[in-house]
Amino acid sequence: xxxxxxxxxxxxxxxxxxxxxxxxxxxxxxxxxxxxxxxxxxxxxxxxxxxxxxxxxxxxxxxxxxxxxxxxxxxxxxxxxxxxxxxxxxxxxxxxxxxxxxxxxxxxxxxxxxxxxxxxxxxxxxxxxxxxxxxxxxxxxxxxxxxxxxxxxxxxxxxxxxxxxxxxxxxxxxxxxxxxxxxxxxxxxxxxxxxxxxxxxxxxxxxxxxxxxxxxxxxxxxxxxxxxxxxxxxxxxxxxxxxxxxxxxxxxxxxxxxxxxxxxxxxxxxxxxxxxxxxxxxxxxxxxxxxxxxxxxxxxxxxxxxxxxxxxxxxxxxxxxxxxxxxxxxxxxxxxxxxxxxxxxxxxxxxxxxxxxxxxxxxxxxxxxxxxxxxxxxxxxxxxxxx
Numbered sequence: 001x002x003x004x005x006x007x008x009x010x011x012x013x014x015x016x017x018x019x020x021x022x023x024x025x026x027x028x029x030x031x032x033x034x035x036x037x038x039x040x041x042x043x044x045x046x047x048x049x050x051x052x053x054x055x056x057x058x059x060x061x062x063x064x065x066x067x068x069x070x071x072x073x074x075x076x077x078x079x080x081x082x083x084x085x086x087x088x089x090x091x092x093x094x095x096x097x098x099x100x101x102x103x104x105x106x107x108x109x110x111x112x113x114x115x116x117x118x119x120x121x122x123x124x125x126x127x128x129x130x131x132x133x134x135x136x137x138x139x140x141x142x143x144x145x146x147x148x149x150x151x152x153x154x155x156x157x158x159x160x161x162x163x164x165x166x167x168x169x170x171x172x173x174x175x176x177x178x179x180x181x182x183x184x185x186x187x188x189x190x191x192x193x194x195x196x197x198x199x200x201x202x203x204x205x206x207x208x209x210x211x212x213x214x215x216x217x218x219x220x221x222x223x224x225x226x227x228x229x230x231x232x233x234x235x236x237x238x239x240x241x242x243x244x245x246x247x248x249x250x251x252x253x254x255x256x257x258x259x260x261x262x263x264x265x266x267x268x269x270x271x272x273x274x275x276x277x278x279x280x281x282x283x284x285x286x287x288x289x290x291x292x293x294x295x296x297x298x299x300x301x302x303x304x305x306x307x308x309x310x311x312x313x314x315x316x317x318x319x320x321x322x323x324x325x326x327x328x329x330x331x332x333x334x335x336x337x338x339x340x341x342x343x344x345x346x347x348x349x350x351x352x353x354x355x356x357x358x359x360x361x362x363x364x365x366x367x368x369x370x371x372x373x374x375x376x377x378x379x380x381x382x383x384x385x386x387x
Contacts, residue, residue: 025176025179028171031169031171032067032069032171035067035164035165035168035169036063036064036065036067036161037064038164038168039060039063039064039066039067039160039161039164039165040060040061040063040064041060042063042160042164043059043060043062043063043156043157043160043161044056044059044060046059046156046160047059047060047153047156047157048060053149053152053153054141054146054149055141055146055149055150055153056153057153058085058150058153058154058157059153059154059156059157059160060157061154061157062081062082062085062153062154062157062158062161063157063158063160063161063164064161065077065081065125065161066078066081066157066158066161066162066165067161067164067165068165069171069231069235070171070231070234070235070237070239071162071165071166071170071171071235071237071238071239071240072234072235072237072238072239073234074161074162074165074166075162075238077123077125078158078161078162080121080122080123080125081125081128081154081158082151082154082155082158083122084116084117084122084125084126084128084129084132085128085129085132085150085151085154086151087113087116087129088113088116088128088129088130088131088132088133088136089132089133089136089147089150089151090147091109091112091113091133092105092109092113092132092133092134092136092137092142093136093142093143093144093146093147095108095109095137096136096137096140096142097142102137102138102140105137106133106134106137109133109137110130110133110134113129113130113132113133114129114130116129117129117130132150136150166238166239166240167240170239170240171235171239172232172235172236172239176224176228176231176232177225177228177229177232177251178251179228180221180224180225180228181225181251181252181256181313182310182313182314183221183224184218184221184222184225184260185260185306185307185309185310185313186306186307186310187214187217187218187221188218188263188264188267188303188306189303189304189306189307189310190303191211191214191215191218191267191303192267192299192300192302192303192306193299193300193303194211194214195211195271195274195296195299196296196297196299196300196303197296198211199292199293199295199296199299200292200293200296203274203278204278205275205278205279205280208271208274208275208277208278208279209275211271211274211275212268212271212272212274212275214271215264215267215268215270215271215272216268218264218267218268219261219264219268222257222260222261222264225257226257229254229257232251252313259366262366263363263366263367265362266359266360266362266363266366267363269355269359269362270356270359270360270363273352273355273356273359274356277352284351284352284355285348285349285351285352286352287349287352287353287356288345288349290341291338291341291345291349291353294334294337294338294341295334295338295356295360297330297334297337298331298334298335298338298360298364299360301327301328301330301331301334302327302331302360302363302364302367304323304324304327304330304331305324305327305328305331305367306367308320308321308323308324308327309324311323312324328364328367328368331364331367332364335357335360335361335364338353338356338357338360339357339361341353342354342357
Protein backbone atom coordinates (compact mmCIF):
# COMPACT_ATOMS: atom_id res chain seq x y z
CA UNK A 1 0.00 0.00 0.00
CA UNK A 2 2.69 2.47 1.01
CA UNK A 3 4.78 1.51 -2.00
CA UNK A 4 1.81 2.17 -4.28
CA UNK A 5 1.24 5.56 -2.63
CA UNK A 6 4.92 6.35 -3.10
CA UNK A 7 4.73 5.47 -6.82
CA UNK A 8 1.62 7.60 -7.24
CA UNK A 9 3.22 10.54 -5.44
CA UNK A 10 6.34 10.23 -7.58
CA UNK A 11 4.25 10.12 -10.78
CA UNK A 12 2.30 13.21 -9.70
CA UNK A 13 5.55 14.99 -8.89
CA UNK A 14 7.02 14.16 -12.30
CA UNK A 15 3.89 15.39 -14.05
CA UNK A 16 3.95 18.62 -12.06
CA UNK A 17 7.60 19.24 -12.93
CA UNK A 18 6.92 18.62 -16.62
CA UNK A 19 3.97 21.02 -16.54
CA UNK A 20 6.22 23.73 -15.08
CA UNK A 21 9.28 23.01 -17.20
CA UNK A 22 7.92 23.03 -20.75
CA UNK A 23 4.80 22.92 -22.95
CA UNK A 24 3.26 19.49 -23.23
CA UNK A 25 0.25 17.34 -22.34
CA UNK A 26 0.69 18.02 -18.62
CA UNK A 27 0.60 21.78 -19.11
CA UNK A 28 -2.42 21.41 -21.40
CA UNK A 29 -4.28 19.60 -18.61
CA UNK A 30 -3.46 22.41 -16.17
CA UNK A 31 -4.63 25.02 -18.68
CA UNK A 32 -7.95 23.27 -19.33
CA UNK A 33 -8.50 22.74 -15.59
CA UNK A 34 -7.97 26.44 -14.86
CA UNK A 35 -10.28 27.38 -17.74
CA UNK A 36 -13.00 25.07 -16.38
CA UNK A 37 -12.67 26.58 -12.90
CA UNK A 38 -12.77 30.08 -14.38
CA UNK A 39 -15.87 29.28 -16.43
CA UNK A 40 -17.67 27.96 -13.35
CA UNK A 41 -16.68 31.03 -11.32
CA UNK A 42 -17.85 33.37 -14.09
CA UNK A 43 -21.16 31.54 -14.39
CA UNK A 44 -21.74 31.78 -10.63
CA UNK A 45 -20.75 35.46 -10.57
CA UNK A 46 -23.34 36.21 -13.25
CA UNK A 47 -26.26 34.08 -12.05
CA UNK A 48 -25.62 33.76 -8.32
CA UNK A 49 -23.87 36.94 -7.26
CA UNK A 50 -25.14 39.57 -9.71
CA UNK A 51 -28.54 38.22 -10.78
CA UNK A 52 -29.22 36.14 -7.63
CA UNK A 53 -31.19 33.65 -9.71
CA UNK A 54 -33.14 31.01 -7.78
CA UNK A 55 -31.45 28.16 -9.69
CA UNK A 56 -28.01 29.78 -9.94
CA UNK A 57 -26.22 26.50 -9.16
CA UNK A 58 -27.21 25.16 -12.58
CA UNK A 59 -25.00 27.67 -14.42
CA UNK A 60 -21.58 26.74 -12.92
CA UNK A 61 -22.62 23.08 -12.78
CA UNK A 62 -23.11 23.17 -16.55
CA UNK A 63 -20.20 25.48 -17.39
CA UNK A 64 -17.51 23.47 -15.60
CA UNK A 65 -18.10 20.31 -17.64
CA UNK A 66 -18.32 22.07 -21.00
CA UNK A 67 -14.69 23.19 -21.03
CA UNK A 68 -13.87 20.09 -23.04
CA UNK A 69 -10.69 18.96 -24.77
CA UNK A 70 -11.84 20.46 -28.12
CA UNK A 71 -14.14 23.33 -29.10
CA UNK A 72 -16.23 21.00 -31.25
CA UNK A 73 -16.65 18.64 -28.30
CA UNK A 74 -17.74 21.56 -26.10
CA UNK A 75 -20.48 22.51 -28.57
CA UNK A 76 -21.64 18.93 -29.02
CA UNK A 77 -21.59 18.30 -25.27
CA UNK A 78 -23.49 21.53 -24.65
CA UNK A 79 -26.34 20.42 -26.89
CA UNK A 80 -26.37 16.94 -25.32
CA UNK A 81 -26.34 18.29 -21.79
CA UNK A 82 -29.10 20.84 -22.33
CA UNK A 83 -31.35 18.19 -23.89
CA UNK A 84 -30.70 15.78 -21.02
CA UNK A 85 -31.26 18.45 -18.34
CA UNK A 86 -34.47 19.54 -20.06
CA UNK A 87 -35.76 15.97 -20.20
CA UNK A 88 -34.92 15.29 -16.55
CA UNK A 89 -36.46 18.59 -15.42
CA UNK A 90 -39.69 18.31 -17.42
CA UNK A 91 -40.29 14.65 -16.53
CA UNK A 92 -39.64 15.23 -12.82
CA UNK A 93 -41.80 18.36 -12.69
CA UNK A 94 -44.61 16.64 -14.58
CA UNK A 95 -44.55 13.59 -12.29
CA UNK A 96 -44.45 15.75 -9.15
CA UNK A 97 -47.38 17.90 -10.25
CA UNK A 98 -49.32 14.83 -11.40
CA UNK A 99 -48.88 12.73 -8.24
CA UNK A 100 -48.42 15.41 -5.59
CA UNK A 101 -46.03 13.07 -3.76
CA UNK A 102 -42.23 13.16 -3.99
CA UNK A 103 -41.70 9.44 -3.32
CA UNK A 104 -44.24 8.37 -5.91
CA UNK A 105 -42.80 10.80 -8.44
CA UNK A 106 -39.32 9.34 -7.89
CA UNK A 107 -40.60 5.81 -8.42
CA UNK A 108 -42.16 6.90 -11.70
CA UNK A 109 -39.42 9.16 -13.06
CA UNK A 110 -36.10 7.63 -12.05
CA UNK A 111 -36.42 4.38 -14.07
CA UNK A 112 -37.32 6.42 -17.17
CA UNK A 113 -34.52 8.98 -16.74
CA UNK A 114 -31.91 6.31 -16.02
CA UNK A 115 -32.90 4.53 -19.23
CA UNK A 116 -32.71 7.83 -21.11
CA UNK A 117 -29.29 8.43 -19.58
CA UNK A 118 -28.03 5.18 -21.08
CA UNK A 119 -29.00 6.25 -24.60
CA UNK A 120 -25.73 6.27 -26.52
CA UNK A 121 -26.44 9.57 -28.31
CA UNK A 122 -26.20 11.37 -24.98
CA UNK A 123 -22.75 9.96 -24.27
CA UNK A 124 -21.26 10.66 -20.85
CA UNK A 125 -23.85 13.39 -20.23
CA UNK A 126 -26.71 10.91 -19.94
CA UNK A 127 -26.12 10.79 -16.19
CA UNK A 128 -27.52 14.31 -15.92
CA UNK A 129 -31.07 13.08 -16.67
CA UNK A 130 -31.60 11.17 -13.39
CA UNK A 131 -29.48 13.57 -11.29
CA UNK A 132 -31.44 16.58 -12.56
CA UNK A 133 -34.69 14.76 -11.81
CA UNK A 134 -33.46 14.07 -8.28
CA UNK A 135 -32.60 17.74 -7.72
CA UNK A 136 -36.02 18.82 -8.95
CA UNK A 137 -37.88 16.35 -6.73
CA UNK A 138 -35.67 16.59 -3.63
CA UNK A 139 -35.83 20.39 -3.46
CA UNK A 140 -39.46 20.63 -4.54
CA UNK A 141 -38.62 23.06 -7.36
CA UNK A 142 -41.14 21.84 -9.90
CA UNK A 143 -43.41 24.80 -10.60
CA UNK A 144 -43.55 26.18 -14.13
CA UNK A 145 -41.38 29.17 -13.15
CA UNK A 146 -38.83 26.89 -11.45
CA UNK A 147 -38.57 24.76 -14.58
CA UNK A 148 -37.97 27.82 -16.77
CA UNK A 149 -35.33 29.15 -14.37
CA UNK A 150 -33.53 25.80 -14.27
CA UNK A 151 -33.38 25.58 -18.05
CA UNK A 152 -32.40 29.22 -18.51
CA UNK A 153 -29.58 29.08 -15.95
CA UNK A 154 -28.32 25.85 -17.52
CA UNK A 155 -28.26 27.56 -20.91
CA UNK A 156 -26.29 30.49 -19.46
CA UNK A 157 -23.73 28.07 -18.01
CA UNK A 158 -23.44 26.27 -21.34
CA UNK A 159 -22.83 29.52 -23.22
CA UNK A 160 -20.16 30.60 -20.73
CA UNK A 161 -18.39 27.22 -20.74
CA UNK A 162 -18.32 27.01 -24.54
CA UNK A 163 -17.22 30.65 -24.90
CA UNK A 164 -14.36 30.25 -22.43
CA UNK A 165 -13.10 27.14 -24.21
CA UNK A 166 -13.41 28.68 -27.68
CA UNK A 167 -11.99 32.14 -26.95
CA UNK A 168 -9.34 31.60 -24.26
CA UNK A 169 -6.44 29.47 -25.50
CA UNK A 170 -8.66 27.17 -27.60
CA UNK A 171 -7.12 23.69 -27.44
CA UNK A 172 -5.28 22.27 -30.45
CA UNK A 173 -3.87 18.78 -29.89
CA UNK A 174 -0.75 18.85 -32.03
CA UNK A 175 1.69 18.27 -29.20
CA UNK A 176 0.20 14.87 -28.36
CA UNK A 177 0.80 13.72 -31.94
CA UNK A 178 4.37 15.03 -31.98
CA UNK A 179 5.08 13.45 -28.60
CA UNK A 180 3.86 10.04 -29.78
CA UNK A 181 5.74 10.38 -33.06
CA UNK A 182 8.98 11.04 -31.17
CA UNK A 183 8.36 8.31 -28.62
CA UNK A 184 8.06 5.55 -31.23
CA UNK A 185 11.63 5.73 -32.60
CA UNK A 186 13.04 6.85 -29.24
CA UNK A 187 11.54 3.94 -27.26
CA UNK A 188 12.43 1.46 -30.00
CA UNK A 189 16.03 2.69 -30.19
CA UNK A 190 16.45 2.57 -26.42
CA UNK A 191 14.97 -0.94 -26.24
CA UNK A 192 17.15 -2.28 -29.07
CA UNK A 193 20.29 -0.79 -27.51
CA UNK A 194 19.34 -2.24 -24.11
CA UNK A 195 18.83 -5.71 -25.60
CA UNK A 196 22.14 -5.43 -27.47
CA UNK A 197 23.95 -4.64 -24.21
CA UNK A 198 22.16 -7.46 -22.40
CA UNK A 199 23.11 -10.02 -25.03
CA UNK A 200 26.77 -9.07 -24.63
CA UNK A 201 26.74 -9.06 -20.84
CA UNK A 202 24.45 -12.04 -20.28
CA UNK A 203 20.74 -11.99 -19.52
CA UNK A 204 18.21 -13.93 -17.49
CA UNK A 205 14.49 -14.61 -17.39
CA UNK A 206 13.43 -11.38 -15.69
CA UNK A 207 15.54 -9.27 -18.01
CA UNK A 208 14.17 -10.96 -21.14
CA UNK A 209 10.58 -10.64 -19.89
CA UNK A 210 11.19 -6.95 -19.24
CA UNK A 211 12.37 -6.55 -22.85
CA UNK A 212 9.24 -8.27 -24.11
CA UNK A 213 7.05 -6.05 -21.94
CA UNK A 214 8.76 -2.93 -23.28
CA UNK A 215 8.29 -4.15 -26.86
CA UNK A 216 4.58 -4.55 -26.25
CA UNK A 217 4.47 -1.01 -24.87
CA UNK A 218 5.69 0.21 -28.26
CA UNK A 219 2.42 -1.09 -29.73
CA UNK A 220 0.57 0.85 -27.00
CA UNK A 221 2.30 4.04 -28.21
CA UNK A 222 0.87 3.33 -31.66
CA UNK A 223 -2.59 3.31 -30.10
CA UNK A 224 -1.83 6.64 -28.42
CA UNK A 225 -0.71 8.03 -31.76
CA UNK A 226 -3.91 6.98 -33.51
CA UNK A 227 -5.98 8.59 -30.76
CA UNK A 228 -3.86 11.75 -30.89
CA UNK A 229 -4.37 12.12 -34.64
CA UNK A 230 -8.14 11.84 -34.15
CA UNK A 231 -8.00 14.46 -31.40
CA UNK A 232 -5.95 16.76 -33.64
CA UNK A 233 -8.44 16.57 -36.50
CA UNK A 234 -11.32 17.21 -34.12
CA UNK A 235 -9.57 20.09 -32.37
CA UNK A 236 -9.51 22.10 -35.63
CA UNK A 237 -13.27 21.81 -36.12
CA UNK A 238 -15.11 25.04 -35.22
CA UNK A 239 -11.96 26.32 -33.52
CA UNK A 240 -11.68 30.13 -33.95
CA UNK A 241 -8.08 30.17 -32.79
CA UNK A 242 -6.69 27.37 -34.93
CA UNK A 243 -5.34 29.69 -37.63
CA UNK A 244 -3.65 31.90 -35.04
CA UNK A 245 -1.78 29.07 -33.33
CA UNK A 246 1.74 28.25 -34.40
CA UNK A 247 1.64 24.62 -35.48
CA UNK A 248 5.30 24.10 -36.40
CA UNK A 249 6.42 21.70 -39.15
CA UNK A 250 3.85 19.56 -40.93
CA UNK A 251 3.16 16.20 -39.32
CA UNK A 252 4.32 13.03 -41.08
CA UNK A 253 1.55 11.26 -43.01
CA UNK A 254 -0.38 8.32 -41.59
CA UNK A 255 1.73 5.98 -43.75
CA UNK A 256 4.47 6.65 -41.22
CA UNK A 257 2.24 5.23 -38.46
CA UNK A 258 1.51 2.15 -40.55
CA UNK A 259 5.23 1.59 -41.12
CA UNK A 260 5.83 1.61 -37.37
CA UNK A 261 3.01 -0.84 -36.83
CA UNK A 262 4.88 -3.24 -39.11
CA UNK A 263 8.13 -2.53 -37.23
CA UNK A 264 6.56 -3.19 -33.83
CA UNK A 265 5.32 -6.68 -34.75
CA UNK A 266 8.75 -8.30 -35.38
CA UNK A 267 10.14 -6.43 -32.38
CA UNK A 268 7.54 -8.07 -30.13
CA UNK A 269 8.14 -11.48 -31.73
CA UNK A 270 11.91 -11.16 -31.42
CA UNK A 271 11.78 -10.35 -27.70
CA UNK A 272 9.29 -13.18 -27.16
CA UNK A 273 11.73 -15.63 -28.76
CA UNK A 274 14.56 -14.37 -26.56
CA UNK A 275 12.38 -14.76 -23.46
CA UNK A 276 11.48 -18.31 -24.52
CA UNK A 277 15.15 -19.34 -24.36
CA UNK A 278 15.50 -18.41 -20.66
CA UNK A 279 12.02 -19.03 -19.24
CA UNK A 280 11.44 -21.32 -16.25
CA UNK A 281 10.58 -24.09 -18.69
CA UNK A 282 12.42 -23.03 -21.89
CA UNK A 283 10.62 -23.86 -25.10
CA UNK A 284 13.66 -22.86 -27.18
CA UNK A 285 17.30 -23.79 -26.64
CA UNK A 286 19.58 -20.98 -25.37
CA UNK A 287 21.97 -19.58 -27.95
CA UNK A 288 25.78 -19.80 -27.75
CA UNK A 289 27.82 -16.65 -27.09
CA UNK A 290 29.15 -16.19 -30.67
CA UNK A 291 25.58 -16.15 -31.97
CA UNK A 292 24.51 -13.67 -29.29
CA UNK A 293 27.43 -11.41 -30.24
CA UNK A 294 26.27 -11.21 -33.87
CA UNK A 295 22.66 -10.65 -32.77
CA UNK A 296 23.86 -7.89 -30.44
CA UNK A 297 25.62 -6.15 -33.33
CA UNK A 298 22.48 -6.41 -35.46
CA UNK A 299 20.15 -5.00 -32.80
CA UNK A 300 22.52 -2.18 -31.88
CA UNK A 301 22.68 -1.09 -35.52
CA UNK A 302 18.89 -1.37 -35.81
CA UNK A 303 18.61 0.82 -32.72
CA UNK A 304 20.87 3.37 -34.42
CA UNK A 305 18.46 3.38 -37.38
CA UNK A 306 15.55 4.15 -35.04
CA UNK A 307 17.56 6.88 -33.31
CA UNK A 308 18.26 8.43 -36.72
CA UNK A 309 14.53 8.37 -37.47
CA UNK A 310 13.92 10.47 -34.39
CA UNK A 311 16.66 12.87 -35.44
CA UNK A 312 14.95 13.26 -38.83
CA UNK A 313 11.68 14.07 -37.06
CA UNK A 314 13.47 16.73 -35.01
CA UNK A 315 14.76 18.44 -38.13
CA UNK A 316 18.32 17.11 -38.36
CA UNK A 317 17.64 15.84 -41.85
CA UNK A 318 20.76 15.45 -43.99
CA UNK A 319 23.23 14.20 -41.37
CA UNK A 320 20.64 11.91 -39.77
CA UNK A 321 19.75 10.32 -43.12
CA UNK A 322 23.40 9.60 -43.80
CA UNK A 323 23.83 8.04 -40.34
CA UNK A 324 20.67 6.04 -40.90
CA UNK A 325 21.89 4.58 -44.19
CA UNK A 326 25.21 3.57 -42.62
CA UNK A 327 23.48 1.99 -39.61
CA UNK A 328 21.07 0.06 -41.81
CA UNK A 329 23.92 -1.36 -43.89
CA UNK A 330 25.72 -2.36 -40.68
CA UNK A 331 22.57 -4.10 -39.48
CA UNK A 332 22.27 -6.07 -42.73
CA UNK A 333 25.93 -7.05 -42.54
CA UNK A 334 25.42 -8.36 -38.99
CA UNK A 335 22.31 -10.18 -40.16
CA UNK A 336 24.34 -11.93 -42.85
CA UNK A 337 26.87 -13.10 -40.24
CA UNK A 338 24.03 -14.26 -38.00
CA UNK A 339 22.39 -16.20 -40.83
CA UNK A 340 25.64 -18.02 -41.60
CA UNK A 341 25.71 -19.25 -38.00
CA UNK A 342 22.68 -21.41 -38.78
CA UNK A 343 24.90 -23.87 -40.66
CA UNK A 344 27.10 -24.42 -37.60
CA UNK A 345 24.36 -25.33 -35.10
CA UNK A 346 22.60 -28.54 -34.14
CA UNK A 347 18.92 -28.85 -35.00
CA UNK A 348 17.54 -27.54 -31.67
CA UNK A 349 19.84 -24.52 -31.56
CA UNK A 350 19.17 -23.87 -35.24
CA UNK A 351 15.45 -23.80 -34.45
CA UNK A 352 16.00 -21.11 -31.81
CA UNK A 353 18.30 -19.14 -34.06
CA UNK A 354 16.07 -19.51 -37.11
CA UNK A 355 13.21 -17.71 -35.42
CA UNK A 356 15.48 -14.82 -34.45
CA UNK A 357 16.98 -14.65 -37.94
CA UNK A 358 13.52 -14.50 -39.52
CA UNK A 359 12.16 -11.86 -37.14
CA UNK A 360 15.28 -9.70 -37.34
CA UNK A 361 15.16 -9.89 -41.14
CA UNK A 362 11.53 -8.79 -41.07
CA UNK A 363 12.49 -5.95 -38.73
CA UNK A 364 15.22 -4.72 -41.07
CA UNK A 365 12.97 -4.90 -44.12
CA UNK A 366 10.38 -2.78 -42.32
CA UNK A 367 13.04 -0.28 -41.27
CA UNK A 368 13.77 0.41 -44.95
CA UNK A 369 12.87 3.94 -46.12
CA UNK A 370 9.16 4.50 -46.68
CA UNK A 371 8.76 8.25 -47.06
CA UNK A 372 11.34 10.71 -48.31
CA UNK A 373 10.11 13.44 -45.99
CA UNK A 374 10.23 11.32 -42.86
CA UNK A 375 12.57 8.40 -43.33
CA UNK A 376 15.90 8.38 -45.08
CA UNK A 377 16.36 8.78 -48.81
CA UNK A 378 18.41 6.46 -50.95
CA UNK A 379 18.93 2.72 -51.01
CA UNK A 380 20.44 2.31 -47.55
CA UNK A 381 18.01 -0.55 -46.95
CA UNK A 382 18.46 -2.10 -50.34
CA UNK A 383 19.89 -5.17 -48.71
CA UNK A 384 23.07 -5.83 -50.63
CA UNK A 385 24.17 -7.90 -47.63
CA UNK A 386 20.86 -9.71 -47.22
CA UNK A 387 22.08 -12.96 -48.56
